[in-house]
Amino acid sequence: MRNNIIELEQIKSAYEYDYKSVSKRITVCAGTGCVANGALIVYDELKRKIAEQGIDIQIELKHESNSSEYVYLSESGCQGFCQMGPLVNIEPEGILYMQVKPRDVDSIIERTIKSNQVVDKLLFKDINTGQLCKGRKEISFYNKQSRIVLEECGKLAPGDINEYISHNGYMGARQAFTELNPEEVCEIIKLSGLRGRGGGGFLTGVKWEFARKNESDKKYIICNGDEGDPGAFMDRSLMEGNPHAVIEGMMIAARAIGAEEGYVYVRTEYPLAVKRIKQAVKKAEEMKLLGDNIFGSGLSFRVIVMEGAGAFVCGEETALISSVEGKRGMPMPKPPFPAQSGLNGKPTVINNVETLAMVPYILRNGHHNFRRLGTDRSPGTKTFALTGHVVNTGLIEVPFGATLRQIIFDIGGGVTDEEGKLNNNGFKAVQIGGPSGGCLTEKELDMPLDFDSLTSIGAMIGSGGLVVMNDSTCMVQIAKFFMQFTQNESCGKCVLCREGTKQMLALLDDITEGRATAETIELLEVLANAVKAGSLCGLGKTAPNPILSTLKNFKEEYFAHIEQKRCPVKKCLSLIDPEILADKCKGCGACIKVCAVNAITGEKKSLHYIDTKVCIQCGACKSACKFNAVIGV
Numbered sequence: 301m302r303n304n305i306i307e308l309e310q311i312k313s314a315y316e317y318d319y320k321s322v323s324k325r326i327t328v329c330a331g332t333g334c335v336a337n338g339a340l341i342v343y344d345e346l347k348r349k350i351a352e353q354g355i356d357i358q359i360e361l362k363h364e365s366n367s368s369e370y371v372y373l374s375e376s377g378c379q380g381f382c383q384m385g386p387l388v389n390i391e392p393e394g395i396l397y398m399q400v401k402p403r404d405v406d407s408i409i410e411r412t413i414k415s416n417q418v419v420d421k422l423l424f425k426d427i428n429t430g431q432l433c434k435g436r437k438e439i440s441f442y443n444k445q446s447r448i449v450l451e452e453c454g455k456l457a458p459g460d461i462n463e464y465i466s467h468n469g470y471m472g473a474r475q476a477f478t479e480l481n482p483e484e485v486c487e488i489i490k491l492s493g494l495r496g497r498g499g500g501g502f503l504t505g506v507k508w509e510f511a512r513k514n515e516s517d518k519k520y521i522i523c524n525g526d527e528g529d530p531g532a533f534m535d536r537s538l539m540e541g542n543p544h545a546v547i548e549g550m551m552i553a554a555r556a557i558g559a560e561e562g563y564v565y566v567r568t569e570y571p572l573a574v575k576r577i578k579q580a581v582k583k584a585e586e587m588k589l590l591g592d593n594i595f596g597s598g599l600s601f602r603v604i605v606m607e608g609a610g611a612f613v614c615g616e617e618t619a620l621i622s623s624v625e626g627k628r629g630m631p632m633p634k635p636p637f638p639a640q641s642g643l644n645g646k647p648t649v650i651n652n653v654e655t656l657a658m659v660p661y662i663l664r665n666g667h668h669n670f671r672r673l674g675t676d677r678s679p680g681t682k683t684f685a686l687t688g689h690v691v692n693t694g695l696i697e698v699p700f701g702a703t704l705r706q707i708i709f710d711i712g713g714g715v716t717d718e719e720g721k722l723n724n725n726g727f728k729a730v731q732i733g734g735p736s737g738g739c740l741t742e743k744e745l746d747m748p749l750d751f752d753s754l755t756s757i758g759a760m761i762g763s764g765g766l767v768v769m770n771d772s773t774c775m776v777q778i779a780k781f782f783m784q785f786t787q788n789e790s791c792g793k794c795v796l797c798r799e800g801t802k803q804m805l806a807l808l809d810d811i812t813e814g815r816a817t818a819e820t821i822e823l824l825e826v827l828a829n830a831v832k833a834g835s836l837c838g839l840g841k842t843a844p845n846p847i848l849s850t851l852k853n854f855k856e857e858y859f860a861h862i863e864q865k866r867c868p869v870k871k872c873l874s875l876i877d878p879e880i881l882a883d884k885c886k887g888c889g890a891c892i893k894v895c896a897v898n899a900i901t902g903e904k905k906s907l908h909y910i911d912t913k914v915c916i917q918c919g920a921c922k923s924a925c926k927f928n929a930v931i932g933v
Contacts, residue, residue: 305596306588308465308474315466318361323369324413327389329454331378331540332572334385342386345402347373349409371413377541379454380695381441384424394435397422427691427713427722441692444711446673448681449657450697453541458576461583464544470589472663473551477597482512485556492667493679498524498652499736499762501751507649511557511639514647521553521562522643524620524652528567528612529734530785532765534683535653537695539566539573542657543580547603549656552663554601557649561602563624568607578605612789616837617650630791631837654683674700678750682761688768689716700750704730704740708768718772726770733762735782736842738849739775758849774871775854776861779846780808786843797840800831804847813874816862825851876932878910878917884929891921891930
């Protein structure tokens with residue numbers, strides 16, 4: 301039994317000793333976004349050309365005494381600033397290069413690796429100040445955040461378990477298995493006030509305690525990695541960037557409730573996350589961190605990685621359990637709750653990826669330190685996927701209590717117009733919580749964000765999607781977009797969700813296509829409230845939120861569509877006549893050349909016009925226009 305006692309301090313010391321030989325560390329972001337932009341090509345080019353220069357380069361730490369200094373090249377998970385990828389970080393100088401191409405590798409080697417100089421053209425330029433920023437400490441996108449769960453994401457090599465241990469990884473799990481009993485583990489998490497980051501916001505420690513008290517010969521832990529919100533990628537990035545934190549969180553949860561088996565449920569559309577979480581499980585098994593007699597405690601815990609087919613409803617815990625059991629992913633009425641009767645009828649705790657990845661931090665640093673961030677009823681931090689009409693987009697982490705103004709204007713750098721130029725006066729709304737959330741307006745910009753404040757105004761944190769919208773956005777179209785998504789993803793089990801989302805979408809179509817009347821709005825509100833009240837699971841109960849919040853805050857836009865048959869921002873094609881916009885037309889004549897019916901006239905370098913009586917709205921002129929000047933076709 302003693303053979304299974306892992307000496308974490310020895311592994312940490314050995315890693316730190318080996319790391320002393322690293323003269324420079326180059327970390328290439330290999331999250332999904334950067335990989336899609338060619339990060340692995342940059343990685344290979346760095347590896348090849350540094351070696352050609354005769355510089356000692358390694359892609360893993362040397363386990364040798366008295367080794368000479370060398371350059372250590374590694375991949376990482378998502379570093380957060382996705383729009384600027386591929387990202388290349390160089391330590392110990394703290395340099396962060398952005399949008400790196402293979403052709404930039406020579407200058408990085410010559411100037412930075414050999415001469416300790418910075419390549420200015422690869423630095424981030426602040427759009428507000430015009431200043432070049434050397435690294436994370438100078439970039440507002442990073443230095444305005446408070447990172448706990450993302451702190452090591454982007455710094456660690458996700459496949460190197462020794463590096464995770466060198467950052468005190470698995471110390472919390474060891475404490476749970478060797479120093480604490482299940483009651484004490486539950487109590488620590490309850491004292492931390494940790495609430496589920498998947499959207500529900502239920503107290504994690506209370507959920508664990510509930511499952512712990514239910515006597516059973518078998519219990520389960522399930523990590524919910526089925527992240528399906530449009531624009532959300534927080535859980536994916538955590539699984540890609542720091543998979544061992546997720547596994548350690550599952551181990552601690554297992555100890556708390558007495559489970560010996562756990563599942564990581566990941567949607568198959570996340571191949572990199574699946575690959576890295578599987579690699580991490582295998583490494584942990586090889587080091588006896590998973591399996592029998594964990595840390596010499598005599599206790600066992602095993603983790604199985606299961607790929608889901610990508611149904612949004614499987615994010616709901618009873619539907620997820622059905623999917624793990626091999627059935628169709630459909631929700632069940634509650635109670636009984638999974639903590640009473642879950643997987644295979646046994647007590648089961650389901651936490652999402654971010655929740656579980658928070659747990660090791662709490663064990664290592666104590667519940668008091670966790671509570672130092674956030675608000676009294678929503679302690680800690682929350683990750684958000686910040687996208688839309690904002691200067692800086694990507695993955696961020698802020699304490700609960702931060703305001704939308706801080707997120708959008710300080711971290712996000714401000715609002716952009718349709719051409720991507722800074723226009724802070726153009727802010728219109730922000731969709732929070734994905735398809736289950738709501739649209740907030742300027743009057744909510746300074747409201748501290750937490751679970752309760754958002755619920756009080758009919759919105760929700762959700763899984764953490766944040767989509768910023770400028771004044772060119774049609775709010776009816778936004779409601780329609782999210783309703784189309786939830787209608788497609790409804791499993792169809794309950795009538796209110798199955799038929800209600802379909803009918804709500806049809807009513808929105810009537811509005812955007814000019815067929816609606818004042819009664820349409822009344823019917824839409826009645827139907828939305830009925831679906832919200834009567835649906836079986838969270839998908840249906842929250843599906844009307846985008847409609848209800850846009851009706852609450854932008855009702856005048858709905859009535860403009862209905863009464864005036866006009867889309868105020870000219871985005872609903874059925875409600876606008878073909879037109880060439882004066883502020884965008886350059887008079888190039890491209891539209892005239894492709895018009896098959898000679899409906900367009902105008903002199904060169906002067907505004908062109910469309911004769912709406914002749915135009916057949918074929919769209920050829922819009923396709924030919926390089927300046928987005930043609931609308932209504």
